[in-house]
Amino acid sequence: MKMFSFRGPVAAAFLSAVLVACPQPSSPGDTLEGQAITLGYDLDLQLQQNFTGSWAVSSLPDWLSAVPSTGTGPLSLALHAKRSASVPTAAAQAALTGTVVVQWRSSDGKQTGEAVFPVQADLYRLQGQVGVSGTALVASDLSTSAAALRGLSVVPATPSRVIVTYRSAAARTSALGQERGVRSAAGQTLTLETTDVAATLARLRQQPGVQSAVPDAVMSALDLSQGAASAVPTATSTQALAAPLNPTDEYAASQWAYRLLGYPAVWRDMQQTPYTHAVTVAVLDTGVRYDHPDLKGKLYGPGDGALDVLGETTNGDGDGVDNDPTDPATPGRSDISHGTHVSGIIAANWGSFAPPCPTCSGSGVVGASYTAPIKVLPVRVLDAPGGNGSESDIALAVRYAAGEPNVVVGGKSYTNPHPAQIINLSLGGH
Template sequence: MSFRASAPLLIAAALLLAGCDRSSSPGFPNQTVTVGQGTSAPLTANFTGSWQITNVPAWITVTPLSGQGPMNVTVSVDRRAGTPLTADQPELSGTFEVTWQDVLRRSGTSTVQVRAAQFELTGRITDGQTASVQGADVAVQALRAQEPAETRGVIVKYRAGGAVTAQSARPEARAAATLRAQGVNVGSVRALDARTSVLRVGDVRAALAALKADPAVEYAVPNAVLHPQQTGPLVFPVSPTDQYAPLQWPFRVTGYQAVWKDMQAGAYTRPVTVAVLDSGVRFDHPDLAGGLWGPGEGALDVLAGNNGDSDGPDTDPTDPLVSGRVGGSHGTHVTGLIVARWGENQGSCEGCSTTGVVGASAGAPVKVLPVRVIDAYGDAEVADVVTGVRYAAGLPVTLDGVTYTNPHPAQVMNLSLGGGISAQDARPMCDAIAEARAAGTLVVVAGGNGYSTVPYYPAACTDAVAVGSVTLSDPGTLTHAKYSNRYAQIVLSAPGGSDSVTDAFNGALLNGARFPDSVFSTSWNYTKDQPSYEGMSGTSQASPQVAALAALLLSKGVTTNATDTLERLIATSRDLGPAGRDESYGFGVINAAAALNAPAVTGLRVVDDAARNLLPRVQGTGEFRAWLGDGTYRVIAGTDVNANGVFGEVGEPRAETAVTLGASQPSVRLPDLVVR
């Protein structure tokens, strides 16, 4: 029998396609409208004929949108709607099109580019232990080095029997009189005991010098501010700079900004193989270079017959192009979530991203072993899944008279496939998974997208780790995804997302429009036969995130086998829903930071008047720079203790201030944000 890898309604959303160049006619030339730091600018053109404006980005408004004769329109910008999640663009730029026809019945489409300058916000996050010395000379730096990080006046103690004038018999009065005589501003004054006083002063250094010059003073010291003891300096998150990384919200909400920082210490050294049993993979996708075991290294296509590549079982599990295929590559998408490379890649087509997305494993020595068990039409037979599972675990399999043995037996296996077949009919798959588990492989399986309580197999097999899906219900809150099946065998959950733009909470923009809460990864554009990136939603996307985290546990040496890896995943998961295990979430949502003992990271979020959380990158020194639209913002620095991607929530260490930016105040540097 055969069954679908996943529900078609939930597999794909927001396919990113490269746009076509549209040449303009000399009848209406391409133009640029520069708004600068204003909110609008005119677009005028002498023209005889009709024109219509289309494809206007969401952050740009053009009025009117059509007309006859000369063009005289107003272009307005809403910078808030156009500011990317990372707030890292000094200038917003977007284009719209003018379709026109002149009196000679010549027609064409021209492009208008709109440019709007952003406003600059800078500052630094600190724990208060290091004073800022920007702009100070060496002498001032030396003086600051001798001071506590923060003081609130001075404490002075007079000697016993010291001379006190009648008019200032109390020590706090004498201290205040001494300081005022030296020109030091004195605020509140209070006695600590008969000989000791505390005074709030405007100049701590001058106050200390004046008091120490008084022979009646036993000592004078700063009234230093003390804090709860910290385990060390603030740790700032690692935020990838790859083009589409801001769209990859699942990594933020499961603690990977802390995990990727942890990786920089070099503890992830053990090689791990993750077998991905899926539709095959595009080995020629530049963002997967170096992350795959290829043909001749263990990769295998187990399919026979009419499977899309018409060459039967072999060692090339490429996800093929077949006539009429227009969707993306499911196997390539799943694989990218685990091993998509960071930074520059060798883009292989004009207009393709040279950085793309990131995978969970970052620089860890994790590789994917592609095993093709789903054909080009989205179907997988039970027998082929059985063969693929046994092969991936290192057990020999024979196909068309040829015996294959995997040279890289997988420590972890991912199956983003399944169906609502009976437990009896699933026995061959369950037997194969039991064999794989006995061989030392942790088998992770998508729980199913059936909107039901029906157990899907092979996820419901006793030795499988069935994974349910969660999505966002606000920027930092996860909830059960309505399509994700609920049943007793669900073990863990991970972000599988949603393709609804209406209910999008991740805060990111794609091509100037709100990006849905789907899961963004590598894919393939079969229409153009070239690399692409795509958003998909489903338990197919949740399952590889569990597999990737299992691989990282083994790579760091936190765990050493399938049993303790699963125990660690469960023990560190974030319990949602009813207390304990339940049918929607299993034991809970994976928490990568907790599982891998990564340090809590401190970062920044800037909240606009629409309650959108922007996440500017923070340098290793704590310095930050954000490019924002005009308006008033809450600026919150804080430690993400619960690793949900929201810095400085209520109850977490934080510092908060407010700032207004606009043409009258285009650049602001904040005082240090002291997180404690």
């Protein structure tokens, strides 16, 4: 075993770092002292501290459990992070924070006190974020800064090829015999030489067999040996990239998850290269409000594949299995229409509509799919009042949504005319 020794300021700094990373128990005594607790991404942590009296946990964050809650002698708590308890309201922040409060009494009964332990558990960590200037992302203009980095005279190169990806091998094979200027072929992709990139892109993007067509971008090697200072972009060596697309619907600003996941940049790119392949998303939930104006034109309805698999007349809309998963207006109900909520996240229309009531919004929220030709297939598997459903009903609905023929529900055979490419289940077990 190798032994290492540290002296002076370096030793002090090292010891301090160790103490912060791994809280050490205090010396034996009749008092408890608070200390910082950091779980990082762990679920469990053992909190220990020497003590000779009695103690009791009096306060915990809602996302943390501690066992045992009382004890005599050394403090020893098994902490367990229940991140899901706070994620619905705290997922927009990088970490959960709170305090563990322990009341204590000395062994001779003469002293009492309270020890406060600040606690933190990480949810996520963002890395590699692009700097933001105003509302536009800013990036270095390689045609000028690359020359500064290398000390060379660089002539910006423009693409003279197009990369086109076809939806099937058959479509690619057909194009291979028709397209001129084919430089390479691999899988379902061709690279084409062209004298007019813009015109070639426009032509290819109109073809139904084409999944995507993009310029064959020209890359340049960067040599950073000139020093970091020369790599700093100046006011004359920057260009604003196309600004992210931020919707203006009334409640879009509250949909923070889209921004966290980078959707504004995806929506911007969809304007330049629209997605044309039709997709069916089956939402297995409580059903849907067909009268909601923000979902107009985005739902498959009764007789078009929608289905209610709940056979009990006390669940759902009370009339058993049928092809109408309309989310019922349950008397005395105070919770939201969950199936409608989920469908809106996926496919709610952008822009304004006629408000359904004097106090209702005239634009609502926005769906992630933006202009993509996505339609939602509602399948009711959860009862509306409680939001509960059986595992067998849900499994049956998955088979139906996926397009398995002749699925028998409630004694009748059903086949989905619009098999789903995506099946959404926003539910969980206990």
